[in-house]
Amino acid sequence: MTQQKARHVPVLFQEVMDFIRVRPGGTTVDCTLGLAGHAEGIVRQLGSAGHFIGFDRDPEALGLARTRLSRVCEELGSEAPRVTLIGEAFSTIAEHVAQHSVDGLLADFGASSLHFDEARRGFSFQADGPLDMRMDTRSGSTAEQVVNEMGERELANLIYEYGEERRSRTVARAIVRGRPVTSTAQLARIVASAVPPMKFIHPATRTFQALRIFVNQELQEIRALFEAAPQLLKPSGRFVVISFHSLEDRIAKDSIREGAQKGIWKVLTRKPVTATEDEINRNPRSRSAKLRAAERQ
Numbered sequence: 508m509t510q511q512k513a514r515h516v517p518v519l520f521q522e523v524m525d526f527i528r529v530r531p532g533g534t535t536v537d538c539t540l541g542l543a544g545h546a547e548g549i550v551r552q553l554g555s556a557g558h559f560i561g562f563d564r565d566p567e568a569l570g571l572a573r574t575r576l577s578r579v580c581e582e583l584g585s586e587a588p589r590v591t592l593i594g595e596a597f598s599t600i601a602e603h604v605a606q607h608s609v610d611g612l613l614a615d616f617g618a619s620s621l622h623f624d625e626a627r628r629g630f631s632f633q634a635d636g637p638l639d640m641r642m643d644t645r646s647g648s649t650a651e652q653v654v655n656e657m658g659e660r661e662l663a664n665l666i667y668e669y670g671e672e673r674r675s676r677t678v679a680r681a682i683v684r685g686r687p688v689t690s691t692a693q694l695a696r697i698v699a700s701a702v703p704p705m706k707f708i709h710p711a712t713r714t715f716q717a718l719r720i721f722v723n724q725e726l727q728e729i730r731a732l733f734e735a736a737p738q739l740l741k742p743s744g745r746f747v748v749i750s751f752h753s754l755e756d757r758i759a760k761d762s763i764r765e766g767a768q769k770g771i772w773k774v775l776t777r778k779p780v781t782a783t784e785d786e787i788n789r790n791p792r793s794r795s796a797k798l799r800a801a802e803r804q
């Protein structure tokens with residue numbers, strides 16, 4: 508493990524453990540293994556009769572999670588639960604997990620520190636790398652294909668919708684003029700030269716977010732998970748989600764509220780749970796995390 512990968516810290520760890528309330532001997536699903544920080548906490552509590560199921564569509568993350576969880580299970584010996592890891596998008600969850608079989612369902616949305624810290628994955632405007640941004644590196648269009656092949660108007664709409672960037676038309680025009688765009692640093696430069704400097708964030712932040720969401724179909728994935736979740740959970744089973752920006756959180760908030768009105772969910776978090784000052788100091792990425800939890804009625 509490199510220094511950068513070792514730096515990964517799971518956000519709102521204790522809060523996740525409190526809300527997911529792992530039932531020894533039960534089944535808990537982590538839809539977003541990442542580097543298995545939350546997963547390790549869950550696996551340690553499931554007991555030998557328990558079953559842990561983990562998803563990650565990124566083959567590299569899945570490999571790292573597998574190594575970490577194998578070590579934990581080795582350490583637990585006869586107390587280790589059964590572990591099943593699935594290298595697919597969590598929107599396929601209903602194909603892999605039986606109905607009404609789950610006690611706890613966790614999803615910690617978005618990209619991981621593995622994505623942001625490794626320049627070669629193309630997620631970061633702070634380091635130069637190929638413009639890839641795919642979590643699942645086995646298929647789908649890269650960000651490079653999107654910025655070079657999409658029409659200007661469509662690109663502007665994408666940047667507006669998924670990046671909430673008010674200057675989306677200016678940005679899209681600059682990108683089209685700057686083609687071919689092949690690296691993260693080149694894209695960051697083009698965007699920074701098209702819009703005025705910003706006080707708190709790099710001017711390319713929103714454009715990068717928009718491309719990442721589009722390339723990975725992130726919002727469609729989240730909607731599909733919210734549709735599948737009620738059928739998967741047992742009565743009193745818990746669903747815990749962590750979002751990192753308003754587009755994700757809006758889906759979580761609206762889906763839980765609508766589900767509560769239909770008698771599907773009991774809301775456990777009237778307001779989203781956020782990180783303490785102490786956690787934010789230790790792990791700045793936790794600053795924008797919002798946890799929402801619901802219990803299956």
Ligand SMILES: C[S@@+](CC[C@H](N)C(=O)[O-])C[C@H]1O[C@@H](n2cnc3c(N)ncnc32)[C@H](O)[C@@H]1O
Pocket residue numbers: 515516517518538539540541542543544545546562563564565568595596597598615616617618619620642728
């Ligand atoms: C924020 S990280 C999770 C970190 C993890 N909770 C931990 O403790 O290390 C999100 C992970 O979910 C994966 N992911 C994101 N969207 C996904 C999807 N739709 N299906 C499967 N995996 C997804 C990403 O590849 C990434 O590894």
